[in-house]
Amino acid sequence: MPKPGEYGYETWEGDSAKYSGHAAVWAPLSLDASLGYVYLPVEVATSDYYGGHRLGDNLFSSSLVCLNARTGERVWHYQIVHHDIFEYDNPAAPILMDVTVDGEPVRAVVQLTKQAFAFAFDRVTGEPIWPIEERPVPPSDLPGERASPTQPFPTKPAPFDRQGVTDDDLLDLTPALREEARMIARNYRLGPLYSPPSLADAAAGTHGTIELPGTGGGALWEGGAVDVETGTLFVGTATGPTMLALAPEPEYSDVAYISVAVRVPGPQGLPLFAPPFGRITAIDMNTGQHLWMKPNGGTPPAVRDHEALKGIEFPATGSQARAVLLVTKTLLFAGEGWRGEPYFRAYDKKTGEVLAELEMPAQVTSLPMTYLHNGKQYIVFAVGDGASEHPAELIALALPEDDH
Numbered sequence: 001m002p003k004p005g006e007y008g009y010e011t012w013e014g015d016s017a018k019y020s021g022h023a024a025v026w027a028p029l030s031l032d033a034s035l036g037y038v039y040l041p042v043e044v045a046t047s048d049y050y051g052g053h054r055l056g057d058n059l060f061s062s063s064l065v066c067l068n069a070r071t072g073e074r075v076w077h078y079q080i081v082h083h084d085i086f087e088y089d090n091p092a093a094p095i096l097m098d099v100t101v102d103g104e105p106v107r108a109v110v111q112l113t114k115q116a117f118a119f120a121f122d123r124v125t126g127e128p129i130w131p132i133e134e135r136p137v138p139p140s141d142l143p144g145e146r147a148s149p150t151q152p153f154p155t156k157p158a159p160f161d162r163q164g165v166t167d168d169d170l171l172d173l174t175p176a177l178r179e180e181a182r183m184i185a186r187n188y189r190l191g192p193l194y195s196p197p198s199l200a201d202a203a204a205g206t207h208g209t210i211e212l213p214g215t216g217g218g219a220l221w222e223g224g225a226v227d228v229e230t231g232t233l234f235v236g237t238a239t240g241p242t243m244l245a246l247a248p249e250p251e252y253s254d255v256a257y258i259s260v261a262v263r264v265p266g267p268q269g270l271p272l273f274a275p276p277f278g279r280i281t282a283i284d285m286n287t288g289q290h291l292w293m294k295p296n297g298g299t300p301p302a303v304r305d306h307e308a309l310k311g312i313e314f315p316a317t318g319s320q321a322r323a324v325l326l327v328t329k330t331l332l333f334a335g336e337g338w339r340g341e342p343y344f345r346a347y348d349k350k351t352g353e354v355l356a357e358l359e360m361p362a363q364v365t366s367l368p369m370t371y372l373h374n375g376k377q378y379i380v381f382a383v384g385d386g387a388s389e390h391p392a393e394l395i396a397l398a399l400p401e402d403d404h
Helices: 013-018 175-185
Strands: 030-032 037-041 063-068 074-079 095-101 104-112 118-122 132-136 150-154 209-211 224-227 232-238 242-247 278-284 289-295 324-327 332-335 343-347 354-359 369-373 376-385 390-397
Touching: 030 095, 063 104, 095 224, 118 150, 224 324, 232 324, 278 332
Parallel strands: none
Antiparallel strands: 030 037, 037 063, 063 074, 095 104, 104 118, 132 150, 209 242, 224 232, 232 278, 278 289, 324 332, 332 343, 343 354, 369 376, 376 390
16 A cells, blocks of 8 residues: 555545555465566455545555565556456466567466456566557446546456356356346346446346456466466366445445345356356467366256256356366366365366366365375375365375376
8 A cells, every 4th residue: 555655645536545455465475586576466455346435546456566575666566457346356376477479488477367367467577468458447326436437458368257247148058047047137237347336226226236257256366277388377267246236334334335235146046147157268378369168067966957957958067166276297187176066187288178087075175286205296185165064184196006
């Protein structure tokens, strides 16, 4: 948070930097030891959804900030979200990777975001690897609020999950379910990415704005995994919406409007939006092009066994969970992640084809890691979930001795 006279203080109107909070870092930091630079994925400022008391762009909230690790001095920064009222704070450790762009080597840093963007920069200079455009976004009609008129949109890579909401995005597994989804959606505001929060009891009869991706992403703390030999970035995401419904609640907060929504309902307990509900995307960070996208897993029991879908054939939907990923020299490994089915899989890195599938005693809930001991390679991760009451435990996998 800048102090009076410091760079960025002018982006907090009415001296609001003096009393606003947050704009800290909750996701892991990343360090380039050779440069002596540390990269900070900074979070949203108080409050998450209403910024009428902190008008302006609000540097350095929701920014990627590069500091000199020895002195703490700012080297460069890029604000990912201006005047964040979406809780689109940076959720994952910045990814340091070396790529070749148009024949030139680039030491890159990539920030994955909840809104399903991969912001890519030269990690030395802070220059975007590909152009980032400031594009108009919808205004806010909340009293006292002034949303930023534009937000940054990377031109490459393309988004790695669904962004914004239209009728075309709603559940479509049967005509009846689609009509139910449309009837539900009519109660809320729909719109493109960065549609601002709205009143829970608006004069037009709507009860908030459906935000997609929601505050849980898109990408989240799970981040991504990099194949250092090819410059391929793998990202696991979930298509999870958030209801941005605000109301004055003076008995609970001195913020003028706070969130009063719980969840986004769907038809008959199913998701409101069409599948895939979760996905894994492979991106060539040398070109900014997507290589493949696959659903994260099969079709979860709550969907495949649903009464309204009996006898209906449809492709795998994926779980509404973010895959936890590990890349090795030969394979991409993925657990379905929290809220997914209890499976751990090996994928062909080039095609996304599933090569092996192992059922675990509970959900895979951590990022996998690998290590070598006495010439033998292991992969280890945590499992456990409250739904099955399976206690947390670590599971280690290795190939049989005769397969080395």
